[in-house]
Amino acid sequence: MTRRIVKGILIGAALLFFLVPIYWIVATSFKQWPDIFAIPPKFIFQSTMLHYKALFNLDLEEVAKFGQAGKSLFPPRFVNSIIIAGVSTLLSVTLGTFSAYAFSRFRVKGEGDLLFFILSTRMLPPIVVGIPFFVLYRTLGLIDTHVGLILIYMTFNLSFAVWLMKGFIDEIPKEFEEAAMVDGYTRWESFVKVVLPQALSGIAATAVFCLITAWNEFFFALILTSERARTAPPSIAAVQGTSGINWGQIAAGVTVFLFPVVIFTFLVRRYLARGLTFGVIKR
Template sequence: MANAANAPRQKVVISTRVDKVSTGARLTSSFRATIAVIVALIMLIPVAWMAMTAFKTRPDAVAVPPKVFFEPSFEGFVSLLTSRRQLTNDEIAVYQQRTDLGWADQIALIRGQAITGPSAFPRQLLNSLIISGVSTVFSVGFGVLSAYAFSRFPVPGKDDLLFFILSQRMLPPVVVTIPIFLMYRQVGLHDTHIGMVLLYTAFNLSFSVWLLKGFIDEIPREYEEAAMVDGYTRLQAFRKIVLPQATTGIAATTVFSLIFSWNEYAFALMLTSDAARTAPPSIPLVLGTGGIEWAAIAAGSLAFLIPVVIITFLLRRHLLRGVTFGAIRKG
C-alpha cells in the first residue's frame, strides 16, 4: 500500500492511537509521570510535617531525632486555644479525682495544667474572618462597578488610570504603611476593624478591577445592547444581563481577594496591636510556659492553612488568571 511507503521513518511519538506510539515513548511518558509524582510528594513534605507536628505532644514535637511515628494528641490545639495555669502537686491530685472534667481539661491535666479560659487566638481568627470578609465584599463590589465602566465606556485617560491602579499593588507594604500609620493615628483608626477593612479594600481593589475587567470583556456587548433595545435601561441591563454572566468571574475574584486579606501579614503587624489583630502576626508568637510550643504553633498554622488549601482545589481552573491579575487566560 501507498501508506507503507509514506510512513515516516521517524518513530511516532504523538498519536491518538495507543498502538501507534512506540514503546520507548510510552515508557518515557510513564517514567515522567513517576518523577512528577515523586517531586510533588517531596514538595509537600514541609506541609505534611507541619500537619503532623500539630498532632504531637510537646515532647514529641521537639524529639531528637525527629519522630515520624508518634501517638496523636490534641495537646497542640488545646494549648493554642486556651490559656492555662500550672497546678501544684496537691491540686493535681484533687483534679485527678474530679469527674466533671471535659476532654480538653483532661489533656491539659496530663501536663499538670488547668484551663483558665480561652486564649487570644480564637478572637484573632474571628478578626481575620471579619476583616477579610467585609473588605472582600467592598473590593469586589466596587471592583465590579469600575470594571464594567472601564470595559464598556471610553473613560478619559483609561489606560493610564488602569495602570496606575495596578501599580498600587506593586508597592511594598512597608512603604505605604508609614504615612497610613500616621494618618490612622490622627483620626483614631489605628488598631480598628474599620481601618483594616479600608486598607484591605483599597489594596484588593486594584486586583479586583483588573481581574473582573478581563471577565467582563469576555461577555459580548450585544447581549446588553439587545436588552436595551427591548427597553431595559443601562442599569437594568447591567444588573440582569452582565452580572449573571459574570458570576464565575465574581466568584473567582471574591475567593482570591479573601485569600489575599486572609494571608496578609505586614499591614496587620504594623497597624494593629490588640483589638483588631488578625491571626497571621500572632501565629509566630504563640508562646507557652517555658519556650516555644511548636505543637501549638503548628496547630495554629494548620487551622489557618486548611481553608486556603481547600480553596486552591476549588479554584484550580482560575489560578493562572488570579495570580497574573487577569492578564493571562488559559491558553
C-alpha cells in the same frame, strides 16, 4: 518507556518536595509533646488533640497539666481574620466590578493610563505605604480598629479586582445587554439582570483571590493592630510557651489557618494563572 519512568520519578519527587513540609506541620499539630522534638523524627505517633484544645481554650484543666499556662488569644483573632478578610473582600469586589464594567463598556478618557495607574498602586511595597498609614492612622484614631484594616485590605485588593473583573466582563458579549436595552431595560437594569449573572463565576474567583490575600496578609496587621483588631497571622507567630517556642500550638494554629486556603485553592484552580497575573493571562 525509561523516559516515562524517569519523568514519573521526577514528578513524584517534586510532589514530595512541595507537600512533605505541609504534611509535617499538620502532623506535628497532632503529636504529643515529646514526639514533636523526638530524634529521629516520628512518622508514626499516637495522636492527640491537646494543641487544638489549647488553641481554642477548651478543656483548660487538661491543657494546664501539660504546663501550658495562660489562655490562648487565637479564637478572637481568628474571628477578626474572618471579619476583616470577609468585609474587605466584599467591598473590593463590589467596587471593582462596578469600575471594571465601566472600563469594559463605556468610553473612558485616558482609559489605558487609568488602568495602569490602578495596577501600579498594587506594586507599591507594603512597607512604603505602611509608614504614612501608621502616622495617619494614629492621628485619626484608626490604629487597632477593624475599620482601619478593612480599609487597607480593600484598597490593596481593589486594583486587583478591577483588572481581573475587567477581563471577565470583556468576555461577556456586548450584544446581550444591547438586546436587553432594546427590549426596554435601562443600562443599570441590564447590568444587574444580564451582566452580573453572566459574570458570576468570575466574581466568585475574584472574591476568592481577594479573600486569600487579605487572609494571608501579615505586615499591615503587624504594624497597625495590637489587641482588639489583631488578625491571626501576627498572633500565630507570637505563641510562646513557658519553655521556648510552643511548636505544638503553632502547628495547630498554622493547620487551622491554612485549611481554608487549601480548600479555596482547589475551588479556583481553573483560574489560578489568570488570578495571579491580574487577568493578563486569559486561560
